[in-house]
Amino acid sequence: MQLGPIIAIVVAVGVVGWIFTTWLRVKHGYPLDGAWGQAIYPKTSDEAMERIKLLTTENGQLRAELGSIKDRLANVERIVTDDSHRLTQEIETLRMPKN
Incomplete structure (x- = not known):
């Protein structure tokens, strides 16, 4: 073999x-x-390092935007899950002109 x-x-x-x-x-x-x-x-070159910096900055901006969207979503969820009577009262107080 x-x-x-x-x-x-x-x-x-x-x-x-x-x-x-x-x-x-x-x-x-x-x-x-x-x-x-x-x-x-x-x-790794200067161009690559600059791109990394730009991507890091963009990542920070997107994270901040995501945080604000989460806050807005929490408010929408609170409004949707509140009982309708309390929600109606809050809307009516907002409609009344402030003197």
């Missing part, structure tokens, strides 16, 4: 699989690690 061709096939499949997964990671923007765990790709 000859093991040489079987071992060569297994090694070839392993190498091709490694190349394919590395290609997929690069194609989809995942960082690649070197032998000692250092990042090889993508490199």
